[in-house]
Amino acid sequence: MAIIVQKYGGTSVGDLDKLRQVARRVAARFEAGDSPVVAVSAMGKTTDELIALARQVNADVTIGIPPAARELDMLMVTGEHVSASLLALTLQAMGHPAVSLGGHQAGFRTDQAFGKARILNLEPERILREVREGKIVVVAGFHGSTEDGDTATFGRGGSDTTAVALAAALGARVCEIYTDVEGVLTADPRVVPDARKLDEISYDEMLELASYGARVMHNRAVELAAIYRVPILVASTFGETPGTLIHGGPSVEQRSKVRGVAYDIDVAKLTLLGVPDRPGIAATIFEPLGESNISVDTIVQNVSHDNLTDLTFTVARGELEQARAILEPFLKDVGARGLEADASVAKVSIVGTGMQNAPGYASRMFRALADGGINIQMISTSEIRITCIVDDGQVTDAVRVLHEAFGLATISG
Amino acid sequence: MAIIVQKYGGTSVGDLDKLRQVARRVAARFEAGDSPVVAVSAMGKTTDELIALARQVNADVTIGIPPAARELDMLMVTGEHVSASLLALTLQAMGHPAVSLGGHQAGFRTDQAFGKARILNLEPERILREVREGKIVVVAGFHGSTEDGDTATFGRGGSDTTAVALAAALGARVCEIYTDVEGVLTADPRVVPDARKLDEISYDEMLELASYGARVMHNRAVELAAIYRVPILVASTFGETPGTLIHGGPSVEQRSKVRGVAYDIDVAKLTLLGVPDRPGIAATIFEPLGESNISVDTIVQNVSHDNLTDLTFTVARGELEQARAILEPFLKDVGARGLEADASVAKVSIVGTGMQNAPGYASRMFRALADGGINIQMISTSEIRITCIVDDGQVTDAVRVLHEAFGLATISG
Numbered sequence: 001m002a003i004i005v006q007k008y009g010g011t012s013v014g015d016l017d018k019l020r021q022v023a024r025r026v027a028a029r030f031e032a033g034d035s036p037v038v039a040v041s042a043m044g045k046t047t048d049e050l051i052a053l054a055r056q057v058n059a060d061v062t063i064g065i066p067p068a069a070r071e072l073d074m075l076m077v078t079g080e081h082v083s084a085s086l087l088a089l090t091l092q093a094m095g096h097p098a099v100s101l102g103g104h105q106a107g108f109r110t111d112q113a114f115g116k117a118r119i120l121n122l123e124p125e126r127i128l129r130e131v132r133e134g135k136i137v138v139v140a141g142f143h144g145s146t147e148d149g150d151t152a153t154f155g156r157g158g159s160d161t162t163a164v165a166l167a168a169a170l171g172a173r174v175c176e177i178y179t180d181v182e183g184v185l186t187a188d189p190r191v192v193p194d195a196r197k198l199d200e201i202s203y204d205e206m207l208e209l210a211s212y213g214a215r216v217m218h219n220r221a222v223e224l225a226a227i228y229r230v231p232i233l234v235a236s237t238f239g240e241t242p243g244t245l246i247h248g249g250p251s252v253e254q255r256s257k258v259r260g261v262a263y264d265i266d267v268a269k270l271t272l273l274g275v276p277d278r279p280g281i282a283a284t285i286f287e288p289l290g291e292s293n294i295s296v297d298t299i300v301q302n303v304s305h306d307n308l309t310d311l312t313f314t315v316a317r318g319e320l321e322q323a324r325a326i327l328e329p330f331l332k333d334v335g336a337r338g339l340e341a342d343a344s345v346a347k348v349s350i351v352g353t354g355m356q357n358a359p360g361y362a363s364r365m366f367r368a369l370a371d372g373g374i375n376i377q378m379i380s381t382s383e384i385r386i387t388c389i390v391d392d393g394q395v396t397d398a399v400r401v402l403h404e405a406f407g408l409a410t411i412s413g
Numbered sequence: 414m415a416i417i418v419q420k421y422g423g424t425s426v427g428d429l430d431k432l433r434q435v436a437r438r439v440a441a442r443f444e445a446g447d448s449p450v451v452a453v454s455a456m457g458k459t460t461d462e463l464i465a466l467a468r469q470v471n472a473d474v475t476i477g478i479p480p481a482a483r484e485l486d487m488l489m490v491t492g493e494h495v496s497a498s499l500l501a502l503t504l505q506a507m508g509h510p511a512v513s514l515g516g517h518q519a520g521f522r523t524d525q526a527f528g529k530a531r532i533l534n535l536e537p538e539r540i541l542r543e544v545r546e547g548k549i550v551v552v553a554g555f556h557g558s559t560e561d562g563d564t565a566t567f568g569r570g571g572s573d574t575t576a577v578a579l580a581a582a583l584g585a586r587v588c589e590i591y592t593d594v595e596g597v598l599t600a601d602p603r604v605v606p607d608a609r610k611l612d613e614i615s616y617d618e619m620l621e622l623a624s625y626g627a628r629v630m631h632n633r634a635v636e637l638a639a640i641y642r643v644p645i646l647v648a649s650t651f652g653e654t655p656g657t658l659i660h661g662g663p664s665v666e667q668r669s670k671v672r673g674v675a676y677d678i679d680v681a682k683l684t685l686l687g688v689p690d691r692p693g694i695a696a697t698i699f700e701p702l703g704e705s706n707i708s709v710d711t712i713v714q715n716v717s718h719d720n721l722t723d724l725t726f727t728v729a730r731g732e733l734e735q736a737r738a739i740l741e742p743f744l745k746d747v748g749a750r751g752l753e754a755d756a757s758v759a760k761v762s763i764v765g766t767g768m769q770n771a772p773g774y775a776s777r778m779f780r781a782l783a784d785g786g787i788n789i790q791m792i793s794t795s796e797i798r799i800t801c802i803v804d805d806g807q808v809t810d811a812v813r814v815l816h817e818a819f820g821l822a823t824i825s826g
Contacts, residue, residue: 016469054499054502056429068505071498071511071513074494074515075494081487082466085485085488088481088484088487089471089484089485126562148539
């Protein structure tokens with residue numbers, strides 16, 4: 001009896017026909033001798049529809065207090081409960097023993113941060129009992145319950161987290177994430193038609209790719225998988241290609257290679273001009289942003305001239321105006337000459353382990369962008385990633401140029 | 414702080430606009446100083462739609478095992494959860510503190526009879542805490558959870574049971590059941606246009622009326638109310654009329670009066686002809702029906718001639734063929750001459766406390782029916798009810814004739 005965890009997202013269970021295809025896939029593994037524990041999301045656009053209902057309730061009433069996260073969580077998880085029980089019913093109708101469990105029944109204990117709860121503990125006794133009794137277990141994803149017995153969701157994409165946590169707690173051989181793409185690709189196929197599926201990728205590489213725009217999996221789930229060393233297989237629900245294995249160890253032959261190109265256009269740039277170069281300035285600037293929950297991303301501070309420097313950083317576009325409003329009052333305090341904002345920028349990144357020890361990659365990236373007529377506005381690097389901020393009108397060109405320059409369409413995955 | 418329990422059915426929360434009207438009604442009581450605890454059903458036809466989904470899953474799959482009650486229960490309660498959280502969100506948007514609770518959070522502990530679970534215990538601590546904190550509590554009706562943490566529903570109409578159980582456990586002053594009719598009527602208004610709303614009625618009378626066709630409230634909820642002496646007010650959600658109070662004690666001036674006329678066309682009649690009149694015969698016949706879960710209603714055994722008697726009883730129409738198939742093999746064993754079935758009968762009843770001690774009522778009933786040209790096929794009586802089985806084509810005439818004969822349109826409620 002080897003437990004495998006599978007997760008099917010909203011598009012995979014979008015209607016009863018797809019639900020049956022999913023059931024057949026689960027049943028095939030069960031018949032082959034595995035013990036499947038399956039996490040499911042809400043069907044199709046259910047979650048969006050439920051949120052729209054809640055907003056409408058709100059919009060039509062005079063006082064207009066924002067919907068409380070606790071009640072929204074109660075409302076939203078009904079979507080996952082519906083798909084879980086329907087999948088269990090489908091499996092039963094096919095003649096297989098199956099049982100559906102809500103997050104609290106499955107043993108997910110969370111903190112009280114409704115809408116973005118963290119898992120405190122997973123008590124797998126009930127699931128293990130059902131597995132021992134020979135049942136396929138279907139878990140409603142995306143939520144658990146607080147000490148008080150209240151429902152708390154993990155936030156968008158949280159069913160990935162459900163699946164990885166289950167795999168970790170149950171000691172599953174593998175956590176299979178089924179989705180509407182065939183795996184992790186070297187680039188966005190809408191931008192690069194010959195983008196290629198990777199056969200394997202490391203957790204770190206996956207995290208960098210995802211942070212920088214590859215929307216295959218929720219990052220939090222990948223982090224959890226990295227901590228508990230749970231191998232993840234990302235594959236297509238309705239295809240037969242083998243998918244991409246996300247794993248812990250680097251496979252030697254893959255090192256020092258660019259694995260993929262990511263991009264993100266939800267980016268805006270803020271520059272504080274002529275900031276005096278003295279200790280504590282950065283803290284003075286970034287603390288109020290942090291207190292307002294604005295995530296600051298790439299930060300670049302140039303060398304100073306006459307003890308003055310320009311400090312540039314990026315934020316999400318939707319937070320640009322709020323960030324600007326927060327910073328304006330501080331300009332005089334820090335002695336800055338001015339504040340410039342630019343919402344028409346984007347990030348393009350190459351990702352691959354070992355690049356930092358092989359400086360040739362950076363220069364090849366910059367050369368490729370220059371040859372493509374693309375101007376680099378800012379540069380930022382991590383151990384396994386090089387990111388350039390470019391004009392957002394040029395970002396898809398940049399992705400294509402880099403995919404080509406690093407031969408990603410032809411290198412074996 | 415006086416707790417009042419209110420229940421709103423599916424039509425009362427059929428869309429967001431109605432939900433807002435319900436919220437205003439709840440809020441008005443809250444502002445008047447009461448502590449409302451509100452039980453809600455699923456919105457409109459949600460439950461039917463969810464059951465249809467489950468059946469479709471089933472119908473489209475080859476093997477076709479009936480949907481398991483446990484999974485159906487998981488599926489169905491999502492409807493109640495949606496209305497509960499939306500009502501809480503609406504109340505919050507109006508500026509009132511509100512919290513929604515699922516059956517397990519509200520403390521409903523049930524047995525494992527999925528689809529028709531009985532309440533074993535109601536632990537009201539969580540609700541009382543929320544009430545003490547000044548919140549309006551909205552409870553998703555119709556279900557609780559088993560010792561195992563599984564969701565179990567009370568069966569159709571179960572939100573009435575939720576409300577009455579809450580009122581009993583919380584020591585509520587009154588349990589208000591809001592519905593789409595203005596209260597308990599003297600007869601079905603589709604049959605008798607001048608049927609009149611009763612201002613009050615006893616539990617027993619209500620039970621007889623409901624059993625015999627008045628579909629205002631779930632009988633089980635009335636029984637529960639009778640046991641715990643919870644006064645129930647049945648009233649219209651969107652009207653301003655005062656409704657009908659269902660209570661424990663007879664109000665003296667109301668005794669020995671016919672309170673209402675009920676009818677039921679979901680009736681079929683079976684007659685065993687020429688049964689030898691010896692001990693054990695009835696048991697031999699009714700035991701196999703009971704084992705097959707077929708409810709036998711009115712039973713009439715005439716006096717015997719030549720030690721032979723005819724035994725007649727009624728079942729629900731949908732169970733007639735099954736009942737006949739079960740009885741056929743026993744005919745020879747019991748020595749009966751034959752079995753006759755008739756699906757074209759109906760029940761008509763008059764209900765009122767004290768009738769048994771005032772035989773005039775029975776003869777007035779029979780006379781009224783005779784004057785109306787309606788033949789009586791069988792008669793059955795209880796303490797507070799007289800029922801006649803008549804041809805189903807004449808049953809609405811019978812209701813009108815009796816409503817008129819007992820002056821129900823004009824007697825004060």
